[in-house]
Amino acid sequence: MAFEGLTERLQNAIAGLRRKGKVTDADLRETMREIRLALLEADVNFDVVKTFIKTVRERATGAKVLEGLNPAQQIVKIVDEELTKMMGEEATPLNKSAKIPTVIMMSGLQGAGKTTTVGKLALKLKNEENARPLLIAADIYRPAAIDQLEKLGDDMKIPVFSLGTDVNPREIVKQGLALAHEQHNDYVFIDTAGRLQIDQDLMNELADIKDIAQPDEILLVIDAMTGQNAVQTAEGFDERLNVTGVVLTKLDGDTRGGAALSIRAVTGKPIKFVGQGEKMNDLDVFYPDRMSSRILGMGDMLTLIEKAQKDFDEKQAEEQIKKMRENTFDFNDFLEQLQQVQNMGPIEDMLKMIPGMANNPALKNINVNPKDMEHIKAIVYSMTPAERQNPDLLNPSRRRRLASGAGRPIVEVNRMIKQFNEMKKMMNGLMNGKVSPQMQGMMD
Numbered sequence: 001m002a003f004e005g006l007t008e009r010l011q012n013a014i015a016g017l018r019r020k021g022k023v024t025d026a027d028l029r030e031t032m033r034e035i036r037l038a039l040l041e042a043d044v045n046f047d048v049v050k051t052f053i054k055t056v057r058e059r060a061t062g063a064k065v066l067e068g069l070n071p072a073q074q075i076v077k078i079v080d081e082e083l084t085k086m087m088g089e090e091a092t093p094l095n096k097s098a099k100i101p102t103v104i105m106m107s108g109l110q111g112a113g114k115t116t117t118v119g120k121l122a123l124k125l126k127n128e129e130n131a132r133p134l135l136i137a138a139d140i141y142r143p144a145a146i147d148q149l150e151k152l153g154d155d156m157k158i159p160v161f162s163l164g165t166d167v168n169p170r171e172i173v174k175q176g177l178a179l180a181h182e183q184h185n186d187y188v189f190i191d192t193a194g195r196l197q198i199d200q201d202l203m204n205e206l207a208d209i210k211d212i213a214q215p216d217e218i219l220l221v222i223d224a225m226t227g228q229n230a231v232q233t234a235e236g237f238d239e240r241l242n243v244t245g246v247v248l249t250k251l252d253g254d255t256r257g258g259a260a261l262s263i264r265a266v267t268g269k270p271i272k273f274v275g276q277g278e279k280m281n282d283l284d285v286f287y288p289d290r291m292s293s294r295i296l297g298m299g300d301m302l303t304l305i306e307k308a309q310k311d312f313d314e315k316q317a318e319e320q321i322k323k324m325r326e327n328t329f330d331f332n333d334f335l336e337q338l339q340q341v342q343n344m345g346p347i348e349d350m351l352k353m354i355p356g357m358a359n360n361p362a363l364k365n366i367n368v369n370p371k372d373m374e375h376i377k378a379i380v381y382s383m384t385p386a387e388r389q390n391p392d393l394l395n396p397s398r399r400r401r402l403a404s405g406a407g408r409p410i411v412e413v414n415r416m417i418k419q420f421n422e423m424k425k426m427m428n429g430l431m432n433g434k435v436s437p438q439m440q441g442m443m444d
């Protein structure tokens, strides 16, 4: 998970102040020194760190008498506000054209995640706005890029325009745009080529494509794992193309976070989206304030709630609650629930969004193995429809059949069925207002 080291160091830096009623200049200096080191260690740009520390120090010195907050809370508040500012303050929406199509051109080094991001963003627009995008495959140098885009388009039922690898990308873009006008597509994405490093040929090609397409948005895709290099790359592309926004990918990896924290301040360009996984729905709008909360280990409840809302089908949930109440919740419902939870992403990541949990030592020991979920599913898949609907049918010989069908030991099958029955009993009790003394104790 991104920012782990930074969160820990920042929390440690501030923890020293928690014990103090009054903060001396020396205390403040020491805390600022540690925050500075934490940011540099996270690979944040040197000048950005310098300005940040200066501002926080000035504000902290002036704000010593703020009422209602203890010194540590005051510093956290100031650091939170300044981190948010450093990353751009507000979420910045996609530029849209007044008349269709809105043209979005991608740029970035090879492997940064351009093609993947085209897929993610097109799907997002399709789902959220019922949009009809056209994807133009203009990366002719990496043959797999065209196949990759065509496969994504196929899976998502979004059309892809390609002319193979023998036609000049400028011509591909011209013809693709003409087709989009003809078909009244509301968005056009141009997936361009990348190189391992910035080079003149590539930049000339991108500049020509920009002239031809007159894009409303030029998104620069940056791999967050590349740290300081990411910032240099951004400056290089921006100089020639004047990009309009940044997409930071691979924020699900264990990046130290420097790129996320520096890019806006160095280039002045807003981070518009962040990629947080390889799946097509792993793209989120970038909210500087939420990211700052996450970095400070204060959690990101808003994102968690939004994820829950997006991934949970309300009707399905109502149906399940009704079944729990009527005690008819069966293994089919159970499977649906498992799927919903899995769609939300790794459970450890979800837990970290809860305030105070990011650096909770207890979390370090939680390791929810996705395989366990798969094993449970395999057992349920081995059941006949009648067994799924009526778990009481599962006598010992049927259980043995499930074990061999799913390739799991019989004890695991027994444990899973026992847990299912207990859960069902507990949920039924809850739904009907019958609360056990233990549960009552937990809620008090």
Ligand code: GDP
Binding pocket: 108, 109, 110, 111, 112, 113, 114, 115, 116, 117, 145, 148, 194, 221, 249, 250, 251, 252, 253, 274, 275, 276, 277, 278, 282
């Ligand atoms: P391109 O050369 O810029 O078009 O890069 P690709 O779209 O082919 O992406 C390169 C690799 O990065 C692929 O394996 C992607 O699955 C992966 N990738 C892209 N975005 C993300 C992300 O947000 N998180 C993770 N973990 N992987 C990503």
